[in-house]
Amino acid sequence: MADAPAIPLADPAETLRRAQQGKGYWRRVWKRLRQDKVTLAMAAVLVFLLIMVIFAPWFTTHDPYDGSVLRRLKPVGYPGYWLGTDEVGRDLWSRMVYGGRLSLLAGVMPVFFALLIGGFLGVLAGYAGGLINSAIMRLTDVLYAFPSILLAIAITGILGSGLQNTILALSAAFIPPIIRISESVSAQACHLDFVEAARASGSGTLMIMRYHILNNVLGPILVYATSLISIGIILAAGLSFLGLGVTPPNAEWGLMLNNLRQALWVDPVIAALPGVMIFITSMCFNLLSDGLRQAMDVRL
Amino acid sequence: MTALDLTAMRVARASNPAPLLRVDRLTKHFPLRGGILNRAKPVVQAVDGVSFEVRAGETLGIVGESGCGKSTTARLLMHLVRLDSGKIVFDGDEVGVAHGLSRRDLHRQMQMVFQDSYASLNPRLPVALSIAFGPLVHGATKSGARVRAMDLLQAVGLDPMQFANRYPHELSGGQRQRINIARALALEPRLVILDEAVSALDKSIEAQVLNLLVDLKSQFDLTYVFISHDLNVVRFMSDRVMVMYLGKVVELGPVDRIYRDPRHPYTKALLSAMPSMDPRRRATEAPLSGDPPNPINPPSGCRFRTRCAFAESVCERVPPVLELGADGRSVACHMLVAGSGHSRAAVV
Amino acid sequence: MAEAAPPVVSVEDLHVRFVTPEATVHAVTGVRFALEAGRVLGILGESGSGKSVTLRALLGLLQPHRSRVEGRVKVAGHEITCLGEAELREVRGTKIAMIFQEPMVALDPVFTIGEQIAETIVRHEGVSWADAYRRALELLEMVQIPSAARRLKSYPHEMSGGMRQRAMIALALSCRPTVLLADEPTTALDVTVQIQIIVLLRQLQQELGMAVVFVTHDVGVAVEVADRLAVMYAGRFVETGPTATVIERPAHPYTAGLLASTVLGSVQGQRLEAIPGTPPDLSALPPGCAFAPRCRFAEQPCRATVPPEFALTATHRTRCLRAAAGEIELVGPSLRERAIL
Numbered sequence: 001m002a003d004a005p006a007i008p009l010a011d012p013a014e015t016l017r018r019a020q021q022g023k024g025y026w027r028r029v030w031k032r033l034r035q036d037k038v039t040l041a042m043a044a045v046l047v048f049l050l051i052m053v054i055f056a057p058w059f060t061t062h063d064p065y066d067g068s069v070l071r072r073l074k075p076v077g078y079p080g081y082w083l084g085t086d087e088v089g090r091d092l093w094s095r096m097v098y099g100g101r102l103s104l105l106a107g108v109m110p111v112f113f114a115l116l117i118g119g120f121l122g123v124l125a126g127y128a129g130g131l132i133n134s135a136i137m138r139l140t141d142v143l144y145a146f147p148s149i150l151l152a153i154a155i156t157g158i159l160g161s162g163l164q165n166t167i168l169a170l171s172a173a174f175i176p177p178i179i180r181i182s183e184s185v186s187a188q189a190c191h192l193d194f195v196e197a198a199r200a201s202g203s204g205t206l207m208i209m210r211y212h213i214l215n216n217v218l219g220p221i222l223v224y225a226t227s228l229i230s231i232g233i234i235l236a237a238g239l240s241f242l243g244l245g246v247t248p249p250n251a252e253w254g255l256m257l258n259n260l261r262q263a264l265w266v267d268p269v270i271a272a273l274p275g276v277m278i279f280i281t282s283m284c285f286n287l288l289s290d291g292l293r294q295a296m297d298v299r300l
Numbered sequence: 301m302t303a304l305d306l307t308a309m310r311v312a313r314a315s316n317p318a319p320l321l322r323v324d325r326l327t328k329h330f331p332l333r334g335g336i337l338n339r340a341k342p343v344v345q346a347v348d349g350v351s352f353e354v355r356a357g358e359t360l361g362i363v364g365e366s367g368c369g370k371s372t373t374a375r376l377l378m379h380l381v382r383l384d385s386g387k388i389v390f391d392g393d394e395v396g397v398a399h400g401l402s403r404r405d406l407h408r409q410m411q412m413v414f415q416d417s418y419a420s421l422n423p424r425l426p427v428a429l430s431i432a433f434g435p436l437v438h439g440a441t442k443s444g445a446r447v448r449a450m451d452l453l454q455a456v457g458l459d460p461m462q463f464a465n466r467y468p469h470e471l472s473g474g475q476r477q478r479i480n481i482a483r484a485l486a487l488e489p490r491l492v493i494l495d496e497a498v499s500a501l502d503k504s505i506e507a508q509v510l511n512l513l514v515d516l517k518s519q520f521d522l523t524y525v526f527i528s529h530d531l532n533v534v535r536f537m538s539d540r541v542m543v544m545y546l547g548k549v550v551e552l553g554p555v556d557r558i559y560r561d562p563r564h565p566y567t568k569a570l571l572s573a574m575p576s577m578d579p580r581r582r583a584t585e586a587p588l589s590g591d592p593p594n595p596i597n598p599p600s601g602c603r604f605r606t607r608c609a610f611a612e613s614v615c616e617r618v619p620p621v622l623e624l625g626a627d628g629r630s631v632a633c634h635m636l637v638a639g640s641g642h643s644r645a646a647v648v
Numbered sequence: 649m650a651e652a653a654p655p656v657v658s659v660e661d662l663h664v665r666f667v668t669p670e671a672t673v674h675a676v677t678g679v680r681f682a683l684e685a686g687r688v689l690g691i692l693g694e695s696g697s698g699k700s701v702t703l704r705a706l707l708g709l710l711q712p713h714r715s716r717v718e719g720r721v722k723v724a725g726h727e728i729t730c731l732g733e734a735e736l737r738e739v740r741g742t743k744i745a746m747i748f749q750e751p752m753v754a755l756d757p758v759f760t761i762g763e764q765i766a767e768t769i770v771r772h773e774g775v776s777w778a779d780a781y782r783r784a785l786e787l788l789e790m791v792q793i794p795s796a797a798r799r800l801k802s803y804p805h806e807m808s809g810g811m812r813q814r815a816m817i818a819l820a821l822s823c824r825p826t827v828l829l830a831d832e833p834t835t836a837l838d839v840t841v842q843i844q845i846i847v848l849l850r851q852l853q854q855e856l857g858m859a860v861v862f863v864t865h866d867v868g869v870a871v872e873v874a875d876r877l878a879v880m881y882a883g884r885f886v887e888t889g890p891t892a893t894v895i896e897r898p899a900h901p902y903t904a905g906l907l908a909s910t911v912l913g914s915v916q917g918q919r920l921e922a923i924p925g926t927p928p929d930l931s932a933l934p935p936g937c938a939f940a941p942r943c944r945f946a947e948q949p950c951r952a953t954v955p956p957e958f959a960l961t962a963t964h965r966t967r968c969l970r971a972a973a974g975e976i977e978l979v980g981p982s983l984r985e986r987a988i989l
Contacts, residue, residue, distance in 0.1 A: 024467055025424050193419035194430075197480075200378055201434035201487060202407035211433060215424040365838035366809075472926055502694040503865065507909035507922035514919065529839065532910070536920070573843040575868025577910075579891045582872050586844040590794075591808035 039291025053100035062091035099251035107233030110170035122182025148173035226289035319353035326386035361538030415496035417476035428464035452482035474505035553629030655682035662719035671931035690874025745820035751812040762800030810841040882938035889964035899966040
């Protein structure tokens with residue numbers, strides 16, 4: 001440009017200092033997360049759990065399916081089986097670790113699918129408004145009328161038990177709440193000034209959604225989704241407990257809880273152990289999602 | 301645009317006096333929810349029969365207090381809000397009709413800078429991308445759009461190396477408003493609407509941004525519509541000024557003449573209500589009492605009559621028309637129209 | 649001319665710092681002034697200058713766990729920094745009252761105006777409700793609210809902006825305060841309403857003989873309202889003096905710059921004299937004069953140490969080394985012909 005107006009710029013040292021204080025939104029969120037001790041601890045626990053569960057053969061010595069009537073319900077600290085054995089003599093420790101695989105899968109995958117489907121539908125409904133919005137939201141209301149556990153039970157009752165059907169049922173239970181929150185956040189974002197400014201540059205819906213809506217709604221939706229994971233784990237365990245989820249002889253925490261009920265009078269510690277795992281994992285995800293929500297609540 | 305193009309355009313314009321923007325009886329009423337069924341539903345008459353012209357290369361200032369409709373007018377011009385009735389003609393083409401200018405094409409010619417510098421920028425995008433968004437929408441390549449954004453950052457006085465990848469929260473109010481101006485210029489518009497663009501800035505920063513706007517206007521050969529509640533700023537920036545009250549235009553004309561010799565009672569009151577800057581000549585009495593009334597169900601006839609010292613019965617019955625006077629000034633007041641029936645009007 | 653009335657507000661060496669884990673913000677540094685009864689002090693400054701913080705320090709409104717207030721603040725005979733919360737509550741509303749930019753800060757939306765004013769009177773003065781309502785009616789008439797008797801029963805949301813502002817003023821004056829603090833009360837108002845409130849405040853101030861500290865960023869409003877002006881920049885008073893003197897013969901480059909950049913009297917088409925740069929970061933103030941980075945008269949001594957307040961006359965003080973030494977010539981905007989009707 002020939003003669004740019006000669007306006008003195010802000011003090012360069014000062015602007016540089018501001019630049020070094022962290023750039024984009026997600027980088028600032030990451031910075032805040034790093035400073036939150038509780039969340040870091042929870043994340044560490046979950047990472048540890050994940051590693052153990054994925055590399056289960058390295059962490060266990062016995063076959064989780066290998067039972068023996070002689071070894072039934074041995075207590076904690078039994079030589080060779082440090083957490084004891086279950087009601088058919090299988091090593092409880094290996095069953096817990098291998099069971100973690102299925103429990104985590106059954107808890108996390110539904111949220112993932114619900115996020116994909118529900119997130120898309122919700123953001124579309126929020127931005128489009130009018131008839132599309134009404135159609136999607138009223139359909140959601142119908143599904144929302146069912147308590148999620150009953151909905152999941154009904155679906156697995158019809159389709160039968162097993163890991164796949166569990167994931168399907170829980171996805172269906174989680175899609176309505178994610179649609180709700182995506183629509184709500186997206187509808188709010190539409191009225192912001194910068195979206196109006198984007199419309200004023202002649203932009204069509206798709207470009208606006210891609211550049212302006214999506215990056216502003218992802219945050220809250222993500223937080224909500226991570227909080228759903230903790231519920232997912234409990235629901236999956238609950239379904240297995242009722243016999244509608246993972247089938248025996250597979251290891252899964254909810255199933256183990258059910259099977260070990262009979263051990264309650266013999267050795268209550270053993271009977272409670274799978275429940276402890278469910279509790280720990282669910283709590284970790286819950287606190288992680290809380291920490292994420294707090295980190296994202298950046299005062300700009 | 302090369303220098304040759306600019307000269308050619310100026311020569312063409314000098315010989316063609318048609319206005320760049322012509323607005324004819326713009327009307328927008330917002331219905332309110334509520335009101336008793338089958339009775340008159342309350343309606344906000346935000347803009348009612350507003351007509352004016354903007355000539356190429358000038359700055360038209362629009363002043364008025366809250367509820368006068370100036371912001372709604374801006375949004376109607378930009379087609380961000382649908383008109384109820386009226387016509388907008390840009391450079392001879394009517395907007396929104398079949399063989400005229402489409403909304404998308406209108407936005408290539410006319411752009412707007414909003415008041416809230418922070419809310420107008422996507423907090424998740426680096427500012428260069430916010431600027432480049434317009435060109436991207438209209439088919440520019442990613443690199444082409446980015447180059448344009450860098451050029452514009454330079455033009456508004458921000459070093460592209462330092463500022464291109466910043467986020468809005470890292471910038472001051474004045475810097476953000478420069479980004480908004482750069483964004484408005486990205487599509488090479490001919491007319492820029494500035495809706496209270498400097499109102500939220502500190503006075504010292506406001507002066508900087510006003511200087512920038514003046515420079516950009518001559519550099520890019522722009523036409524401005526400058527909306528503000530600050531009478532001093534409007535006087536500085538504008539060639540002609542339009543005074544609005546409760547959805548109607550009450551006076552329109554060259555800015556110096558109107559400020560020196562206002563004709564409409566409201567304009568007179570508005571100008572005398574400005575603080576004087578002279579401690580020895582302080583106001584002893586307010587020129588108008590009460591607040592600007594609500595645009596819901598405004599007074600019949602002349603809308604200013606409830607606060608006007610000269611209101612008479614004709615003012616209640618007949619709404620005044622914006623009469624173009626011989627000296628290029630228009631006023632909407634019965635007192636100045638011969639034979640209107642007002643006691644102060646000339647007798648025909 | 650004026651008899652030596654004892655000052656009703658006396659501030660000595662006020663420092664306010666906001667301490668956060670990231671940084672310490674020096675909001676107010678070394679502010680000193682005195683105000684007699686019946687006089688109006690206007691504090692003029694832009695955003696971030698510390699003017700609102702100063703006002704809140706006068707009422708003890710700064711939260712103790714994040715702010716450090718040092719200095720002596722004596723208002724209406726009370727040493728504010730030494731009072732406890734209960735004692736402060738007694739003083740606020742009775743001896744010292746405050747009005748705000750946004751009336752809904754002071755008015756409770758679920759009670760009528762009459763109830764709110766009467767309740768304040770009953771609580772602080774112990775009179776009966778009937779007497780309090782009578783006083784409330786008088787107050788509403790004093791602030792020139794039309795149909796005052798009817799308005800006693802109105803809720804804040806039923807009133808227009810200008811009327812809410814008047815109601816807030818009535819509430820503030822209900823217990824006959826000695827000192828009135830005003831934090832940009834006209835900033836959010838339309839210009840025709842603004843002048844009404846300004847005229848009203850001046851009238852009330854003269855009738856009731858209150859001392860008023862009026863904070864604003866608008867030079868025109870400050871000139872209309874204040875007897876004395878204090879120009880504030882980066883937490884310090886850079887110039888104080890009688891309004892006419894400060895406006896016509898500014899003694900600090902910032903004041904001169906502020907007056908020159910207000911759009912008054914500037915010629916259309918010419919450039920405004922803008923102050924270059926941006927206000928400083930209050931957590932990282934430069935060692936010398938805070939305005940030096942933006943000042944075209946700044947020299948080495950200016951940047952070395954913070955200039956103290958120099959007394960040019962008995963009433964006019966400045967923090968500019970060079971202006972006090974007579975080295976620079978500062979010109980205020982000449983009072984040329986303006987479109988005053």
